[in-house]
Amino acid sequence: MNNRKENFYKAYREIHNLMEAQQVLEWDQQVMMPVKGNDQRAGSLSVLAKIAHEKMTSPSMEEVIREFESGADDDWDRANLREAKRFFDRQRKIPSALIAEKSRACAMAQSAWEKAKPASDFQAFLPSLDRVISITREIAALGNPEEPYDFLLDDYELGMTVRELDPLFESLKQRIREMVKKYSRTGSDADKVLGGTVPRDIQEKIGRFFLAEMGLDMEAGRLDVSAHPFTSGTMNDVRLTTRYREDFLPTSLFGVLHEGGHALYEQGLDPEHFRDPAGQACSLGIHESQSRFWENLIGRSRAFWGKYHPMILSETGGAFAGTTAEDFYRAVNSVRASFIRVEADEVTYNLHIILRYEIEKGLIRGEIRTADLPEIWNAKFSDLFGIEPPSHNLGVMQDVHWSVGLIGYFPTYSLGNLYSAQIARAMQKELGGLDELISAGRLTEVKNYMREKVHRHGKLFPPRDLIRMITGSPPSAEPFLEYLSCKYDPLFA
Numbered sequence: 001m002n003n004r005k006e007n008f009y010k011a012y013r014e015i016h017n018l019m020e021a022q023q024v025l026e027w028d029q030q031v032m033m034p035v036k037g038n039d040q041r042a043g044s045l046s047v048l049a050k051i052a053h054e055k056m057t058s059p060s061m062e063e064v065i066r067e068f069e070s071g072a073d074d075d076w077d078r079a080n081l082r083e084a085k086r087f088f089d090r091q092r093k094i095p096s097a098l099i100a101e102k103s104r105a106c107a108m109a110q111s112a113w114e115k116a117k118p119a120s121d122f123q124a125f126l127p128s129l130d131r132v133i134s135i136t137r138e139i140a141a142l143g144n145p146e147e148p149y150d151f152l153l154d155d156y157e158l159g160m161t162v163r164e165l166d167p168l169f170e171s172l173k174q175r176i177r178e179m180v181k182k183y184s185r186t187g188s189d190a191d192k193v194l195g196g197t198v199p200r201d202i203q204e205k206i207g208r209f210f211l212a213e214m215g216l217d218m219e220a221g222r223l224d225v226s227a228h229p230f231t232s233g234t235m236n237d238v239r240l241t242t243r244y245r246e247d248f249l250p251t252s253l254f255g256v257l258h259e260g261g262h263a264l265y266e267q268g269l270d271p272e273h274f275r276d277p278a279g280q281a282c283s284l285g286i287h288e289s290q291s292r293f294w295e296n297l298i299g300r301s302r303a304f305w306g307k308y309h310p311m312i313l314s315e316t317g318g319a320f321a322g323t324t325a326e327d328f329y330r331a332v333n334s335v336r337a338s339f340i341r342v343e344a345d346e347v348t349y350n351l352h353i354i355l356r357y358e359i360e361k362g363l364i365r366g367e368i369r370t371a372d373l374p375e376i377w378n379a380k381f382s383d384l385f386g387i388e389p390p391s392h393n394l395g396v397m398q399d400v401h402w403s404v405g406l407i408g409y410f411p412t413y414s415l416g417n418l419y420s421a422q423i424a425r426a427m428q429k430e431l432g433g434l435d436e437l438i439s440a441g442r443l444t445e446v447k448n449y450m451r452e453k454v455h456r457h458g459k460l461f462p463p464r465d466l467i468r469m470i471t472g473s474p475p476s477a478e479p480f481l482e483y484l485s486c487k488y489d490p491l492f493a
């Protein structure tokens with residue numbers, strides 16, 4: 001290895017090690033830490049974040065990157081250099097005073113949101129939210145002046161633009177609205193079927209069974225409990241969480257399948273490159289394609305319930321006595337307009353994202369004032385769903401994202417759905433029908449396919465190119481819409 005190369009990789013792996021330490025502390029904060037530990041932990045985390053940021057944007061790092069330009073000699077080197085430069089340029093564009101100001105504003109907005117949300121008090125949340133929005137607008141203005149929202153999008157989904165998203169989401173919106181009308185059932189007996197009581201330890205046993213079926217390496221992973229499920233860590237130390245409701249098994253079951261999909265991605269990165277700028281997961285949209293694939297295309301399929309219903313019946317005593325696999329399949333696929341995004345079914349879910357996308361664009365372009373958010377939210381919500389939230393905590397205040405400055409992030413959730421259906425179509429050409437794979441219990445073949453086609457490439461290719469390589473097409477809504485109608489038409493005919 002030449003010196004320039006060695007310096008580059010050494011510098012980035014040091015930053016990676018720092019960030020891993022940060023992630024373990026964040027995991028600990030949500031899973032293990034006593035409630036009083038918050039302030040102390042915030043202190044440790046902010047010092048680590050500061051050190052990492054200084055290292056990444058220092059003049060010596062600039063030098064290391066510049067020198068590596070003449071030392072990079074293979075595809076990984078060039079991708080690592082490209083990612084390092086992209087990150088460096090982006091960070092340098094944003095004045096450090098603005099970054100500091102944003103993190104202060106977000107800390108205040110988050111605590112204001114936590115206090116104001118239970119009382120649905122938008123006015124109490126408004127001043128600090130408005131501050132976050134106006135700083136985010138300043139940051140967005142550093143990018144493309146024609147479409148400032150692009151600068152935010154690009155941070156989560158490299159290369160994605162409003163110009164590409166608008167038509168994608170517009171076609172999605174039209175068709176999904178029709179589907180919601182067609183498939184919605186009121187008075188469904190889903191809760192009756194799924195509502196058996198299952199003790200937490202049994203739910204955990206079932207969750208661990210599925211992680212093993214998926215092929216997750218639990219000697220390089222952990223399953224724990226947190227209020228909001230998430231996955232963190234990478235490669236040989238991947239930690240996922242779920243939450244348990246004893247009167248509702250699907251919460252933990254689908255949570256584990258979802259986070260298990262994220263965890264498989266992290267374990268499947270290239271072991272030689274996962275600490276380098278281009279060795280990490282491709283994008284948030286691609287990450288979400290993995291979790292959604294396991295949660296919905298597998299976990300909510302008829303084949304899955306045909307295969308695993310007997311096991312669930314026998315593990316849960318009499319909790320679901322008298323139900324059939326078909327009852328479960330129908331119950332976990334009921335479609336209903338509802339207020340809360342994270343509880344939405346896979347059809348209506350995307351409308352929740354489109355709502356947020358349209359509002360965010362308006363906020364960043366300066367077409368929507370923060371103070372008008374509740375009114376705009378409710379009007380758009382009733383237009384999309386035909387119902388109006390009775391309170392702000394079931395409406396505009398439900399998600400944490402805006403208070404922590406995550407603007408431009410929501411679209412990646414729907415992109416994940418679209419990508420998952422595109423990848424499924426390509427996979428089935430190669431491996432045969434997904435239903436047959438599931439019925440035969442050959443889930444590790446799905447894992448291996450994902451590892452080969454998606455995981456190991458990291459950021460070697462931008463998301464759009466990766467999707468094109470796997471599927472032969474650019475990001476598209478059509479396979480997802482076809483997947484939905486093939487599934488739901490016969491269910492609700």
Ligand code: ZN
Nearest residue numbers: 258262288291
């Ligand atoms: Zn996810």
